Amino acid sequence: xxxxxxxxxxxxxxxxxxxxxxxxxxxxxxxxxxxxxxxxxxxxxxxxxxxxxxxxxxxxxxxxxxxxxxxxxxxxxxxxxxxxxxxxxxxxxxxxxxxxxxxxxxxxxxxxxxxxxxxxxxxxxxxxxxxxxxxxxxxxxxxxxxxxxxxxxxxxxxxxxxxxxxxxxxxxxxxxxxxxxxxxxxxxxxxxxxxxxxxxxxxxxxxxxxxxxxxxxxxxxxxxxxxxxxxxxxxxxxxxxxxxxxxxxxxxxxxxxxxxxxxxxxxxxxxxxxxxxxxxxxxxxxxxxxxxxxxxxxxxxxxxxxxxxxxxxxxxxxxxxxxxxxxxxxxxxxxxxxxxxxxxxxxxxxxxxxxxxxxxxxxxxxxxxxxxxxxxxxxxxxxxxxxxxxxxxxxxxxxxxxxxxxxxxxxxxxxxxxxxxxxxxxxxxxxxxxxxxxxxxxxxxxxxxxxxxxxxxxx
Numbered sequence: 001x002x003x004x005x006x007x008x009x010x011x012x013x014x015x016x017x018x019x020x021x022x023x024x025x026x027x028x029x030x031x032x033x034x035x036x037x038x039x040x041x042x043x044x045x046x047x048x049x050x051x052x053x054x055x056x057x058x059x060x061x062x063x064x065x066x067x068x069x070x071x072x073x074x075x076x077x078x079x080x081x082x083x084x085x086x087x088x089x090x091x092x093x094x095x096x097x098x099x100x101x102x103x104x105x106x107x108x109x110x111x112x113x114x115x116x117x118x119x120x121x122x123x124x125x126x127x128x129x130x131x132x133x134x135x136x137x138x139x140x141x142x143x144x145x146x147x148x149x150x151x152x153x154x155x156x157x158x159x160x161x162x163x164x165x166x167x168x169x170x171x172x173x174x175x176x177x178x179x180x181x182x183x184x185x186x187x188x189x190x191x192x193x194x195x196x197x198x199x200x201x202x203x204x205x206x207x208x209x210x211x212x213x214x215x216x217x218x219x220x221x222x223x224x225x226x227x228x229x230x231x232x233x234x235x236x237x238x239x240x241x242x243x244x245x246x247x248x249x250x251x252x253x254x255x256x257x258x259x260x261x262x263x264x265x266x267x268x269x270x271x272x273x274x275x276x277x278x279x280x281x282x283x284x285x286x287x288x289x290x291x292x293x294x295x296x297x298x299x300x301x302x303x304x305x306x307x308x309x310x311x312x313x314x315x316x317x318x319x320x321x322x323x324x325x326x327x328x329x330x331x332x333x334x335x336x337x338x339x340x341x342x343x344x345x346x347x348x349x350x351x352x353x354x355x356x357x358x359x360x361x362x363x364x365x366x367x368x369x370x371x372x373x374x375x376x377x378x379x380x381x382x383x384x385x386x387x388x389x390x391x392x393x394x395x396x397x398x399x400x401x402x403x404x405x406x407x408x409x410x411x412x413x414x415x416x417x418x419x420x421x422x423x424x425x426x427x428x429x430x431x432x433x434x435x436x437x438x439x440x441x442x443x444x445x446x447x448x449x450x451x452x453x454x455x456x457x458x459x
Contacts, residue, residue: 002346005285008359012292019299029165029306035158039166041218042149043173045105048211049141050174052112054182055204058287059190063197067122077131079401084135086397092136093143093390094235097224101148101386102215108140109212116205119198143389150377150385151222163377167370168302175369176295180288187284224383239387248379251433253392256372258426259320261399262419263365266327268403270358273330273412274351281347286355293359297366304367305374312371313434317427319371323364324423329357330416375433 031039064074096104111133118130153163186200193199243249270290275281304315337350347355380388403415 004347004352005282005289008355009285009289009292012289012296012359016292016296016299019296019303023303029162031159031162031165034156035162038152038156038158039162039169041214042166043169045211045214045219046145046170046174047178048207048214049108049145050178051182052109052204052208052211053138053141054179055186055200055207056116058183058186058284059197059200063119063201064127066197067127069124073124075404077127079404080128081131081135081138082397082400082404084132085139086135086394086401088132088136089139089143089390089393089397090236090387092139093386093388094239094384096140096144096147096386097384098235100221100223101144101151102219102221104140104144104386105148105215105219106212108137108144109208109215111140112137113205113208116201116208119201139390139393142393143386146373146376147224147385147389148219148222151224151382152220154382155222160377164305164370164374165302167373168298168305171298171366171369172295172302176291176298176366179291179294183284183288183291224385224387235384235387239384239391242381242384242388243391246379248433248436249388251429251436252372252375252379253388253395255426255429255433256392257395257399258422258429259323259368259372260396261403262323262327262422264396264400265403265415265419266358266361269412269415273354273358273416274347276412277345277348279345279347279351281351289355289359290362293362294366297363297368298370299366300363301367301370305370311434311437312374313430313437316368316371317430317434319364319367320423320427320430323361323368324420324427326357326360326364327416327420327423329354331413331420334413 061074064077069077092104092107115130115133115137118126118133121127149166150163153166154160185203189195189199189203190197243253270286271281271283274286304310305312333350333353337348337353376385376389
């Protein structure tokens, strides 16, 4: 492995460590022992859930190839997963609001465990069922857990600002440290113990089972709209009306879809971007480096959200612009650096520059997740939280399916350019969200001022 990879990983590790130990009292939120116990319980469960997800990711494609499937069949399996999330995600989100978020989290564990079990079969139909189950589980993972957390946090009367602490820690651990450890653990099972590519899926099922046991033993149930007379169609209509009637919710959904669509496209494209001539690159180590950059981003986000200024709506505009610029590097380097004609070998100069840009993008991803969670907790109504959050994922899944289907139809530079434009649009929409939020805040203060002036004086 070339020294470049060690240098980037070491530099990021030093920066993450420095950011964490340099936090002052202004960067920390004073909380209560009851909240700390609640937060730590959630972080343990969320980390186990994410471990179950991260263990599978690096080996899905590899497992399908060992079963003898070609690129076209594997592409269909991946499209089935995203299509399942799109078709069934809103339904399971609505059921979570109506039947209970805790129950939905348990359903996530069961569904994903069943998906892991299907990986033992080389039959295409069985694997397709597994992808459908995985798509349903993904919708539950990215809606039910957050919905349960927000509702339970409010039900227990904790300070609203403390939510940002839980969000940032969840991303720091679940999307950072746990992702790195899961990648190393999966590599340990497959390469060191030579248990085969299905071993990480078995390990994932074990982590999910442990997390489910903690949920069943320590979580209480909460609901969105528990009305028995409200069917799914009525819930969909209510969620759609909430999005249509509140521009802030609509803007938030568009911003989320644009950023996550770019993020998932990046996941598919970074490998061919760094090795256009079949250069030998350490995929696992690069993945760990990206996750370390994401940890840095979540650590920065925790410091930003611990302060009253700047507001999330304000600094996220800058984050989107930086992420847009970072994904332009493949286009810029194609003009400034002469492409190599040599097949194989180590990473090129262009690849090194692009990797630094990709690390910057991953740091923006680390800032994005806790920040979007905080904005969702502020703007999405509680009674239909899971339903609305899964509504947001419909355009995202459509976009990813289209990209997967046409991944070979356009050059990589075109795809990165498209993502960069999407992120600029996200920044513009974020600006609009800030303006609306500030305007409504001013109107509320003016109304309070008039109410205070109208109150009679008691003499």
